Amino acid sequence: TDVKKIAVIAGDGIGPEVVAEAEKVLKKAEELYGYSFETEHALFGGIAIDEKGTPLPQETLDVCKSADAVLLGAVGGPKWDNNSKELRPETGLLGIRKALGLFSNLRPAVVFDCLKEASTLKPEVLEGTDLMVVRELTGGIYFGEKLRRQGEHGEEAVDTCVYNVTEIERITRQAFEIAQKRRKKLASVDKANVLETSRLWRETVNRIAPDYPDVELEHVLVDNCAMQLLRRPSSFDVIVTENMFGDILSDEAAMLTGSIGMLASASMGDSTDAGSFGLYEPVHGSAPDIAGQGLANPIATILSVALMFRLTFNYADAADAIEAAVAKVLDEGHRTADIAVDKSQALSTSQMGDLIVAAM
Amino acid sequence: TDVKKIAVIAGDGIGPEVVAEAEKVLKKAEELYGYSFETEHALFGGIAIDEKGTPLPQETLDVCKSADAVLLGAVGGPKWDNNSKELRPETGLLGIRKALGLFSNLRPAVVFDCLKEASTLKPEVLEGTDLMVVRELTGGIYFGEKLRRQGEHGEEAVDTCVYNVTEIERITRQAFEIAQKRRKKLASVDKANVLETSRLWRETVNRIAPDYPDVELEHVLVDNCAMQLLRRPSSFDVIVTENMFGDILSDEAAMLTGSIGMLASASMGDSTDAGSFGLYEPVHGSAPDIAGQGLANPIATILSVALMFRLTFNYADAADAIEAAVAKVLDEGHRTADIAVDKSQALSTSQMGDLIVAAM
Ligand SMILES: CC(C)[C@H](C(=O)O)[C@@H](O)C(=O)O
Ligand SMILES: CC(C)[C@H](C(=O)O)[C@@H](O)C(=O)O
Numbered sequence: 001t002d003v004k005k006i007a008v009i010a011g012d013g014i015g016p017e018v019v020a021e022a023e024k025v026l027k028k029a030e031e032l033y034g035y036s037f038e039t040e041h042a043l044f045g046g047i048a049i050d051e052k053g054t055p056l057p058q059e060t061l062d063v064c065k066s067a068d069a070v071l072l073g074a075v076g077g078p079k080w081d082n083n084s085k086e087l088r089p090e091t092g093l094l095g096i097r098k099a100l101g102l103f104s105n106l107r108p109a110v111v112f113d114c115l116k117e118a119s120t121l122k123p124e125v126l127e128g129t130d131l132m133v134v135r136e137l138t139g140g141i142y143f144g145e146k147l148r149r150q151g152e153h154g155e156e157a158v159d160t161c162v163y164n165v166t167e168i169e170r171i172t173r174q175a176f177e178i179a180q181k182r183r184k185k186l187a188s189v190d191k192a193n194v195l196e197t198s199r200l201w202r203e204t205v206n207r208i209a210p211d212y213p214d215v216e217l218e219h220v221l222v223d224n225c226a227m228q229l230l231r232r233p234s235s236f237d238v239i240v241t242e243n244m245f246g247d248i249l250s251d252e253a254a255m256l257t258g259s260i261g262m263l264a265s266a267s268m269g270d271s272t273d274a275g276s277f278g279l280y281e282p283v284h285g286s287a288p289d290i291a292g293q294g295l296a297n298p299i300a301t302i303l304s305v306a307l308m309f310r311l312t313f314n315y316a317d318a319a320d321a322i323e324a325a326v327a328k329v330l331d332e333g334h335r336t337a338d339i340a341v342d343k344s345q346a347l348s349t350s351q352m353g354d355l356i357v358a359a360m
Numbered sequence: 361t362d363v364k365k366i367a368v369i370a371g372d373g374i375g376p377e378v379v380a381e382a383e384k385v386l387k388k389a390e391e392l393y394g395y396s397f398e399t400e401h402a403l404f405g406g407i408a409i410d411e412k413g414t415p416l417p418q419e420t421l422d423v424c425k426s427a428d429a430v431l432l433g434a435v436g437g438p439k440w441d442n443n444s445k446e447l448r449p450e451t452g453l454l455g456i457r458k459a460l461g462l463f464s465n466l467r468p469a470v471v472f473d474c475l476k477e478a479s480t481l482k483p484e485v486l487e488g489t490d491l492m493v494v495r496e497l498t499g500g501i502y503f504g505e506k507l508r509r510q511g512e513h514g515e516e517a518v519d520t521c522v523y524n525v526t527e528i529e530r531i532t533r534q535a536f537e538i539a540q541k542r543r544k545k546l547a548s549v550d551k552a553n554v555l556e557t558s559r560l561w562r563e564t565v566n567r568i569a570p571d572y573p574d575v576e577l578e579h580v581l582v583d584n585c586a587m588q589l590l591r592r593p594s595s596f597d598v599i600v601t602e603n604m605f606g607d608i609l610s611d612e613a614a615m616l617t618g619s620i621g622m623l624a625s626a627s628m629g630d631s632t633d634a635g636s637f638g639l640y641e642p643v644h645g646s647a648p649d650i651a652g653q654g655l656a657n658p659i660a661t662i663l664s665v666a667l668m669f670r671l672t673f674n675y676a677d678a679a680d681a682i683e684a685a686v687a688k689v690l691d692e693g694h695r696t697a698d699i700a701v702d703k704s705q706a707l708s709t710s711q712m713g714d715l716i717v718a719a720m
Contacts, residue, residue, distance in 0.1 A: 076553075090553040120485040120590055141501075141521065146556035156524035157560035161501065164516035191604075193436075193450040196506035200517035223607045226586070227615040230480055244551075247583045248608055255587040 003036045004313055007067035009060065012046040012089065013286025014296035014349075015073025021298035021353025022071060022305050028357045029309070029318040040067065044096070045075025045089035045286075055092025061099055069312040070100075070279040071304065074286035098138050102267035102279055103167070104174050105135040105246065109253040112262055114330045118339055119258025121233070126257070128234040132182065133253055134175040135246025137267055139167045140197070142243045163197045163242065168204040174272055175240035176212040185216045185237035189225045189245055201242060222249070229253055254283050261297035261338045262326075264304035266311055274314035280304040294348040297336040299326055302356055325359035363396045364673055367427035369420070372406040372449065373646025374656035374709075375433025381658035381713030382431060382665050388717045389669070389678040400427065404456070405435030405449040405646075415452025421459055429672040430460075430639040433661065434646035458498050462627035462639055463527065464534050465495040465606065469613040472622055474690045478699055479618025481593070486617070488594040492542065493613055494535040495606025497627055499527045500557070502603045523557045523602065528564040534632055535600035536572040545576045545597035549585045549605055561602060582609070589613055614643050621657035621698045622686075624664035626671055634674035640664040654708040657696040659686055662716055685719035 008023065010016040026037050042060040049055050055075075064070050076089040085091055096102075111119070111129045119126055144160030172188070179186040188205045190198035202219055209217050220228065222245045229236070229249065233256050241249060254260050263283040268276060282300030290296060302322060309319035334355055337346040347355070368383065370376040386397050402420040409415050415435075424430050436449040445451055456462075471479070471489045479486055504520030532548070539546040548565045550558035562579055569577050580588065582605045589596070589609065593616050601609060614620050623643040628636060642660030650656060662682060669679035694715055697706040707715070 081553075088553065094554070120482055121480050122482055125480040141519075142554055144518075148556060148560070151524050153524040153526035155560065156522060157556040158504075159501075159521040159555045159557050161519040161521065162516060164511050164513040166513035191607075193441075193448065194454070194502055195519045196508060196517040197519050200508070200515065223611040226608045226612040227620070230590075230612065230615045244604075245608075247551075248586045248605075251583040252586040252590065252612065255590045260587075 003038050004069070005038045005040065005067045007064045007070045008039045008041045009044040009070060009072045010041065011044055011073040011075040011286065012077050013074055013288045013291040015075065015286055017291070017294065017296050017349045018282065018298040018301040019071065019073040021349060022301040024353050024357050025302050025305050025322060025360070028360050029315070029321070032321065032360060033315065033318050035315060035318065044072070045092050046077050046080045048092065049080055049083070049087050049089065055087070055089050056095040056099075061096070064096065064100060069277060069308050071308065072279055072281035073301065074282065074284065076286050077288040094142060096279070097267060098143065100277070100279065101138070101269040103136060103138040104171055104268045104272070105137040105250070106178070106266045106268065106272070107133045107135065107250040107254065107263070107283060109133065109250075109257050109263060110259070111257045112259050112330060115259050115262070115339055117258075117341070119256065121230075121256055121258070126233065129257060131233065131236040131253060132178060132238050133246060133250040134171065134178060134238060134240040135250055136167065136171045136242050139163050140243035161195070161197050161244070163200060165200065165204050168201050169208060170270070172205050172208055172240055174268075175238055176208070176215050178272065179215045179238040180212065183237040184214055187218050187220050187225070187236055187239045189220050189222050189239055189241035189249065191222050191245075192219070193221065197242065225249060226252060229256060260284055261336070262299045262303065264300055264307045266307050268311070272311060274311070276312060278308065278312045280308040294350060295337050296349045297338045298349050298353045299356070302326065302353070321360045322356070325356045328359045329355045363398050364429070365398045365400065365427045367424045367430045368399045368401045369404040369430060369432045370401065371404055371433040371435040371646065372437050373434055373648045373651040375435065375646055377651070377654065377656050377709045378642065378658040378661040379431065379433040381709060381716075382661040384713050384717050385662050385665050385682060385720070388720050389675070389681070392681065392720060393675065393678050395675060395678065404432070405452050406437050406440045408452065409440055409443070409447050409449065415447070415449050416455045416459075421456070424456065424460060429637060429668050431664065431668065432639055432641035434642065434644065436646050437648040454502060456639070457627060458503065460637070460639065461498070461629040463496060463498040464531055464628045464632070465497040465610070466538070466626045466628065466632070467493045467495065467610040467614065467623070467643060469493065469610075469617050469623060470619070471617045472619050472690060475619050475622070475699055477618075477701070479616065481590075481616055481618070486593065489617060491593065491596040491613060492538060492598050493606060493610040494531065494538060494598060494600040495610055496527065496531045496602045499523050500603035521555070521557050521604070523560060525560065525564050528561050529568060530630070532565050532568055532600055534628070535598055536568070536575050538632065539575045539598040540572065543597040544574055547578050547580050547585070547596055547599045549580050549582050549599055549601035549609065551582050551605075552579070553581065557602065585609060586612060589616060610643075620644055621696070622659045622663065624660055624667045626667050628671070632671060634671070636672060638668065638672045640668040654710065655697050656709045657698045658709050658713045659716070662686065662713070681720045682716070685716045688719045689715045
């Protein structure tokens with residue numbers, strides 16, 4: 001049989017707890033559908049700093065490169081926050097994105113009907129919200145030259161934001177293609193009234209737009225987008241933007257839905273077609289404050305497995321089964337503490353995982 | 361008597377309409393309190409491009425420099441959007457900020473109780489929201505070197521983000537001082553896990569924090585801040601951040617309140633003490649789609665006059681009177697179209713202005 005290799009990076013904080021539940025789901029998918037997965041665990045982030053002296057050991061990169069897909073828990077925590085740059089978990093995150101060529105971060109923000117009350121937005125505003133942020137992930141101010149120097153007015157720091165047309169074109173084409181498979185609307189977000197990189201971004205988007213005549217394109221300034229996400233979230237379909245803006249807007253969009261513990265994400269390379277390599281992870285972070293207590297919500301990580309099945313393996317049956325199982329368990333009223341109204345009735349991480357596996 | 365000179369820049373779109381109402385308020389304050397204002401109108405933005413060939417004519421700058429304060433309507437519109445950089449209204453805006461040394465942009469985001477229904481947030485989440493974004497306005501990626509060049513992968517564009525300790529220190533001290541006069545909480549927003557400028561920002565904030573022991577300081581990453589503004593808006597008091605992040609977060613914060621047509625802002629230089637020079641303008645833009653129809657809400661501009669009275673002139677009596685008049689008119693149920701539930705009952709721009717003047 002066709003054995004799929006999955007690199008599993010549990011990471012820090014609640015990472016290992018939520019990843020453990022996702023692995024139960026992998027096993028269940030093998031049982032139910034005859035698929036076969038080989039998982040290989042690798043150290044990454046804070047734990048890799050502690051055990052190997054670097055957030056992204058070469059072995060970890062090798063494991064990822066030899067895998068068909070990567071499942072990531074979460075990385076980081078206060079323990080490593082004051083480390084020098086090379087010894088910070090985030091440096092590992094940026095490093096793995098670059099090393100694996102994952103230039104496209106897909107973050108769906110959907111509303112789970114049964115969790116609408118968890119959003120701070122009015123239900124009628126949220127109604128029908130189902131958007132996807134396509135964030136450029138390996139360029140811009142994240143990766144440009146950085147420096148410190150003495151200037152006229154004391155010490156100064158510099159970050160450089162660079163984009164070339166090739167980088168802009170490949171992410172924009174992916175976004176157009178994703179929009180074609182959805183509601184055929186694309187909002188390209190930039191700050192073209194101020195930034196040169198944004199002007200190149202907008203020119204490039206406009207140049208390739210005629211190749212996707214079925215997609216309705218709008219340009220939205222980033223400050224306006226931060227407002228419109230609040231005012232009319234359901235009017236967005238696909239949003240494509242550069243790295244820094246995408247970081248901010250995708251978190252805002254995720255929080256809108258009230259379902260942040262439930263949202264999965266994919267980081268992809270040259271293609272989002274079936275069979276393409278991808279790294280899958282929950283949108284939420286490592287939540288050091290609740291780590292090790294069995295309180296974390298494993299659903300975002302479990303849904304990351306469903307996304308992996310859909311995008312990388314083309315296992316629609318198993319992906320459907322996972323998503324249906326999650327919906328069923330939630331409909332039955334089961335909740336982890338983060339989404340529970342009555343916290344005293346909340347399930348533990350593994351209880352939630354077990355219920356979802358049973359519902360598959 | 362002490363004549364205060366106010367440079368009035370009506371600008372584009374709805375700018376002239378809302379500024380006209382603010383001028384009625386100035387007149388009324390003269391009548392009621394014996395103050396004396398000399399207003400001088402100057403061309404700026406799109407209209408200055410059309411009439412003078414530049415968005416910021418030297419005469420306009422001279423008028424502003426010789427004034428005690430500037431009242432600005434709004435600038436920009438689709439007519440000038442595709443102009444070259446030197447002929448765009450935004451270039452004038454950046455130019456005037458720099459030329460007048462207005463490095464600090466104060467944007468209060470408050471909820472008007474009678475307008476709570478206009479927010480897309482649940483009323484219980486919004487309850488008690490009263491925050492102020494202090495945005496650095498003359499540094500960062502807005503003003504760093506920009507260029508286009510041919511690179512290995514085709515054309516590329518570069519923006520440079522630069523901050524020195526002097527720039528960071530002066531804005532942070534202002535934010536601490538403002539927090540001291542409010543609820544004594546300061547959130548400094550950066551992206552210190554990625555950007556060098558943010559690391560210098562955080563170091564500088566931490567270095568000067570001991571000078572303000574009565575203010576509770578937290579550091580919040582910009583992506584997390586975009587989420588927390590949605591999750592717990594009322595927990596913020598003062599937020600200080602760099603130019604680009606401030607642009608995005610202050611618009612998000614303004615939209616949260618549901619009162620965007622009602623929010624005033626001040627751009628200040630070396631001091632926010634009484635007597636300091638400042639430029640005052642509504643948070644909303646030039647709204648070209650409704651310009652010239654008498655539909656615009658003049659309240660944000662009228663409240664900008666109140667802010668000018670408070671910050672630059674120390675005319676607390678007149679400032680109080682304006683704010684009370686606005687509250688009274690709203691309490692009586694008067695609405696312009698943007699905030700009206702029943703649009704057919706909406707007042708025109710000048711009807712609203714007249715009611716507020718009458719209520720003073
Ligand atoms: C941890 C940090 C470097 C990272 C980013 O900014 O990309 C995170 O916020 C994310 O969105 O994955
Ligand atoms: C028009 C634009 C250049 C400006 C800015 O980004 O500063 C505007 O968005 C603002 O916030 O005043």
